[in-house]
Amino acid sequence: MFGEPIPRREDPRLLxxxxxxxxxxxxxxLAAAFVRSPHAHARILDIDVSAAVDVxxxxxxxTWEDLPGRVxxxxxxxxxxxALTHGRTGRPLARETVRYAGEPVAMVVAADRYLxxxxxxxxxxxxxxxxxxxxxxxxxRAEHLxxxxxxxxxxxVLVQETGDAAAAIAAAPHTLEFDLAIERSAATxxxxxxxxxxxDAADGSLRVYSSTQSSTAVRGAVAARLGLPAGxxxxxxxxxxxxxxxxxxxxxxxxxxxxxxxxxxxxPVKWAEDRREHFVAAAHERGQQHHVRVGFDGEGRVLxxxxxxxxxxGAYTPYGIIIPIVTSTQLLGPYKIGAYxxxxxxxxxxxxxxxxxxxxxRPQGVFCMERTMDRIxxxxxxxxxxxxxxxxxxxxxxxxxxxxxxxxxxxxxxxSGDYPxxxxxxxxxxxxxxxxxxxxxxxxxxxxxLGCYVEGTGVGPYEGGHVEIDTAGRVHVATGxxxxxxxxxxxxxxxxxxxxxxxxxxxxVTTGDTRRFGYAVGTFASRAAVMSGNAIALACRKVRAKxxxxxxxxxxxxxxDLEITGGTVHVRGDRAAGVPLRTxxxxxxxxxxxxxxxxxxxxxxxxxxxxxxxxxARGDEPGLEARDYYSPVRSTFAAxxxxxxxxVDPDTAEVRILRYAVLHDCGRLINPRIVEGQIHxxxxxxxxxxxxxxxAYDETGQLQNASFMDFLMPYATEIPRIETAHLETPSxxxxxxxxxxxxxxxxxxxxxxxxxxxxxxxFVVDAMPLSPDELFRLRRRD
Amino acid sequence: xTEPTYEIxxxxxxxxxxxxxxxxxxxxxFLRHDLGLTGTHVGCEHGVCGCCTILLxxxxxxxxxxxxxxxxxxxxxxxxxxxAPDGTLSPVQRAFQECHALQCGFCTPGFLCTVTALLRExxxxxxxxIVEGLSGNLCRCTGxxxxxxxxxxxxxxx
Numbered sequence: 001m002f003g004e005p006i007p008r009r010e011d012p013r014l015l016x017x018x019x020x021x022x023x024x025x026x027x028x029x030l031a032a033a034f035v036r037s038p039h040a041h042a043r044i045l046d047i048d049v050s051a052a053v054d055v056x057x058x059x060x061x062x063t064w065e066d067l068p069g070r071v072x073x074x075x076x077x078x079x080x081x082x083a084l085t086h087g088r089t090g091r092p093l094a095r096e097t098v099r100y101a102g103e104p105v106a107m108v109v110a111a112d113r114y115l116x117x118x119x120x121x122x123x124x125x126x127x128x129x130x131x132x133x134x135x136x137x138x139x140x141r142a143e144h145l146x147x148x149x150x151x152x153x154x155x156x157v158l159v160q161e162t163g164d165a166a167a168a169i170a171a172a173p174h175t176l177e178f179d180l181a182i183e184r185s186a187a188t189x190x191x192x193x194x195x196x197x198x199x200d201a202a203d204g205s206l207r208v209y210s211s212t213q214s215s216t217a218v219r220g221a222v223a224a225r226l227g228l229p230a231g232x233x234x235x236x237x238x239x240x241x242x243x244x245x246x247x248x249x250x251x252x253x254x255x256x257x258x259x260x261x262x263x264x265x266x267x268p269v270k271w272a273e274d275r276r277e278h279f280v281a282a283a284h285e286r287g288q289q290h291h292v293r294v295g296f297d298g299e300g301r302v303l304x305x306x307x308x309x310x311x312x313x314g315a316y317t318p319y320g321i322i323i324p325i326v327t328s329t330q331l332l333g334p335y336k337i338g339a340y341x342x343x344x345x346x347x348x349x350x351x352x353x354x355x356x357x358x359x360x361x362r363p364q365g366v367f368c369m370e371r372t373m374d375r376i377x378x379x380x381x382x383x384x385x386x387x388x389x390x391x392x393x394x395x396x397x398x399x400x401x402x403x404x405x406x407x408x409x410x411x412x413x414x415x416s417g418d419y420p421x422x423x424x425x426x427x428x429x430x431x432x433x434x435x436x437x438x439x440x441x442x443x444x445x446x447x448x449x450l451g452c453y454v455e456g457t458g459v460g461p462y463e464g465g466h467v468e469i470d471t472a473g474r475v476h477v478a479t480g481x482x483x484x485x486x487x488x489x490x491x492x493x494x495x496x497x498x499x500x501x502x503x504x505x506x507x508x509v510t511t512g513d514t515r516r517f518g519y520a521v522g523t524f525a526s527r528a529a530v531m532s533g534n535a536i537a538l539a540c541r542k543v544r545a546k547x548x549x550x551x552x553x554x555x556x557x558x559x560x561d562l563e564i565t566g567g568t569v570h571v572r573g574d575r576a577a578g579v580p581l582r583t584x585x586x587x588x589x590x591x592x593x594x595x596x597x598x599x600x601x602x603x604x605x606x607x608x609x610x611x612x613x614x615x616x617a618r619g620d621e622p623g624l625e626a627r628d629y630y631s632p633v634r635s636t637f638a639a640x641x642x643x644x645x646x647x648v649d650p651d652t653a654e655v656r657i658l659r660y661a662v663l664h665d666c667g668r669l670i671n672p673r674i675v676e677g678q679i680h681x682x683x684x685x686x687x688x689x690x691x692x693x694x695x696a697y698d699e700t701g702q703l704q705n706a707s708f709m710d711f712l713m714p715y716a717t718e719i720p721r722i723e724t725a726h727l728e729t730p731s732x733x734x735x736x737x738x739x740x741x742x743x744x745x746x747x748x749x750x751x752x753x754x755x756x757x758x759x760x761x762x763f764v765v766d767a768m769p770l771s772p773d774e775l776f777r778l779r780r781r782d
Numbered sequence: 783x784t785e786p787t788y789e790i791x792x793x794x795x796x797x798x799x800x801x802x803x804x805x806x807x808x809x810x811x812f813l814r815h816d817l818g819l820t821g822t823h824v825g826c827e828h829g830v831c832g833c834c835t836i837l838l839x840x841x842x843x844x845x846x847x848x849x850x851x852x853x854x855x856x857x858x859x860x861x862x863x864x865x866a867p868d869g870t871l872s873p874v875q876r877a878f879q880e881c882h883a884l885q886c887g888f889c890t891p892g893f894l895c896t897v898t899a900l901l902r903e904x905x906x907x908x909x910x911x912i913v914e915g916l917s918g919n920l921c922r923c924t925g926x927x928x929x930x931x932x933x934x935x936x937x938x939x940x
Binding site: 007008010011012013014015016017018019020021023024027056112113114188189190191239240241242244274275484485486487673674676677680681682683684685707708709713715716717719721722745 | 784785804806807811814815818819820821822823824825826827828830831833860861862864865869871875878879880882884885886887888889890891894913914916917918919920921922923924925926927928929930
């Protein structure tokens with residue numbers, strides 16, 4: 001079961017239109033719509049709602065003035081890193097100043113969304129426009145400020161350092177210095193954000209559904225803002241139509257306001273984000289510039305590396321500076337870098353906030369490191385793969401301490417891996433060593449590129465699992481972590497079935513529902529399999545031990561001699577005489593009242609057990625259930641190597657990816673088919689970021705391509721077939737030996753495609769994405 | 783001022799349905815909110831993503847670019863109507879599961895309707911025709927590879 005590519009258990013529902021996504025719920029709910037700032041930076045002078053109040057079906061209009069107490073306070077700064085000296089967050093509705101086009105200014109509640117938008121369109125807001133700060137260069141020049149009280153537009157300066165990089169570079173036989181840049185893009189799941197809240201006045205409780213990557217965090221935030229005990233707020237993540245990072249942010253303004261309005265109005269209220277809102281009012285990522293200085297020897301071994309990173313985090317910093325922290329640490333990849341220094345400057349701009357998008361700073365870091373490797377190879381006239389091989393950490397050097405602090409505040413120590421094997425297999429898969437002949441024969445303008453990466457996965461602090469076997473033999477598994485399409489209902493069921501020895505058909509998995517599991521962190525950083533997977537395995541082991549003990553009493557056998565097969569506990573080697581788990585569940589719960597024939601066996605007069613002992617032994621609990629947590633001392637580190645062969649059109653400068661190959665190591669595979677699906681999707685997003693997608697802001701802070709007509713998300717016509725192969729170096733850090741796979745595919749793609757285009761064209765590619773017109777300009781410059 | 787509404791009668795998944803809605807109600811919203819058929823999803827409301835694709839008199843159509851009032855008298859199939867009445871999945875639905883052609887499942891109803899129509903018109907498409915046939919539907923999860931494989935399988939080509 002564990003390790004098998006079984007079909008997904010969530011599919012029948014999703015294939016027949018029986019999914020329950022946010023906007024599929026709450027048919028009786030009022031609809032919310034938002035008035036959003038059309039200006040990137042402006043002072044709000046007046047809000048006039050008089051024209052809107054006549055709209056039929058209007059229920060309420062709220063501005064910041066209407067928000068009581070903590071409801072109108074600035075949203076939390078989720079990750080208060082000490083380097084973030086000037087962290088600033090927005091309010092649910094703007095007060096006095098707006099700092100990006102799309103910032104919410106007023107909320108309208110009406111009978112349906114059409115009417116709510118009618119009313120929103122009639123709210124007149126008078127603004128005094130202020131100069132907008134757009135782009136990293138403008139932010140750094142700081143001729144204008146995004147926040148009056150943040151000098152230089154600088155939110156944070158962070159240094160990561162090991163050894164004396166400046167001295168190492170100065171003493172190195174060869175040095176290079178150059179700039180690298182990655183533009184803004186966005187996660188862009190096909191389902192936008194959304195929240196739906198119901199207030200139960202009689203019970204004084206609130207139920208919130210949110211299209212979120214962390215239902216427990218939303219619960220904590222909503223309860224705090226509304227002054228409710230957490231026990232009176234339940235948050236459910238229903239089917240979530242993709243997240244890719246953007247839905248880990250919480251609470252969104254709408255997640256505070258919709259529940260607040262539902263309680264105030266004592267009516268269910270729902271808001272489902274539309275596509276334009278998602279572009280201008282959710283979050284973006286990736287925009288970062290890097291200045292690199294590197295010193296190396298004649299073999300291409302890096303002796304010293306200094307990287308200055310300028311990060312554009314948009315108008316506010318609710319998610320802190322995780323992205324450049326990840327860039328500056330994961331930049332080192334699978335390599336032993338002699339001495340290293342990274343200095344991050346995180347800058348405010350009058351644009352949409354920046355929070356993690358699949359990869360979360362890694363694509364930028366890998367772009368830096370891999371472009372550097374290619375530059376070194378070019379400088380020395382050596383093979384690009386050989387230069388990488390010269391720098392690899394060797395398999396016997398694990399655990400390998402990079403000497404830095406990772407995004408979880410813990411030392412950056414790699415747990416396991418075999419990077420030379422990854423590269424060796426990749427070279428075979430793509431035909432690296434025979435490509436020169438192929439190109440000579442082919443005649444088209446072809447290029448080959450490669451890129452390697454290490455991904456810290458499975459970050460803490462913890463996840464939990466609850467496992468209960470009921471008296472019908474059903475196994476109920478719950479974890480607080482949410483799902484957005486990763487197949488958790490399948491892989492967690494595979495783990496439970498394997499641990500318990502039950503048919504997978506008997507296993508039922510619930511994720512992201514605080515009613516079932518109240519303690520959780522969330523789904524991000526490729527952590528679900530590592531964190532919840534191991535927590536569920538540990539909980540299953542507890543349940544299994546109890547099942548063997550209870551069954552041992554019934555069978556008068558030593559639990560050590562028992563095993564579970566097909567949902568029945570039996571003496572090892574003798575499947576004839578056994579007791580099914582449903583009966584064990586009955587026996588585990590001493591009853592006064594029988595509710596059917598089977599449960600009669602557990603009543604006080606059914607006999608069995610010592611009359612000198614209590615029916616529930618000290619330290620024991622009724623029921624066949626257990627809860628356990630997995631909390632790792634450090635992250636696990638997955639790795640991979642990608643390669644691509646591209647064809648560039650000599651006339652139109654169009655880039656066509658002829659082959660794309662992936663060698664991937666995420667430790668033990670729970671379900672290879674699901675892992676491959678994650679890789680395919682990640683690579684597709686990587687290709688999107690390398691060739692097509694960007695956020696086109698003009699100098700006034702207007703997003704010019706805020707629709708799917710102008711933001712070029714690839715269709716099937718743009719994405720090539722992806723060839724995959726796996727290496728499995730188990731993690732020694734967790735019981736299952738897994739590492740996590742969700743983000744892997746996207747990480748090195750921009751580096752790989754840049755490497756291949758550079759190989760085809762002969763000139764340096766130092767910024768991505770690269771559109772045909774940009775490639776055309778590079779040719780003319782060259 | 784109360785908005786005038788119009789009675790809209792049509793056949794959805796073989797069942798005659800009637801409801802009143804204003805002239806501006808999109809067919810996607812009408813199916814989802816007035817008729818309660820939430821399997822048809824809305825991903826962009828400007829006709830680019832294809833999530834809302836349904837079969838309108840047998841041909842794929844964007845429900846988000848269609849006013850419900852214009853669909854009066856039409857014969858509509860949504861994702862809820864693709865399986866057999868006894869719940870047996872259609873060959874396209876089955877192929878999507880077998881090939882792991884869906885992840886979050888949000889775009890899936892649009893793909894299923896698109897592919898159902900594609901194979902009805904061209905039961906044995908070439909790889910190029912498959913990719914071309916899928917080129918009006920966005921998926922953010924799968925990278926399309928397994929969707930292409932599923933179409934091939936549904937067509938009995940593998």
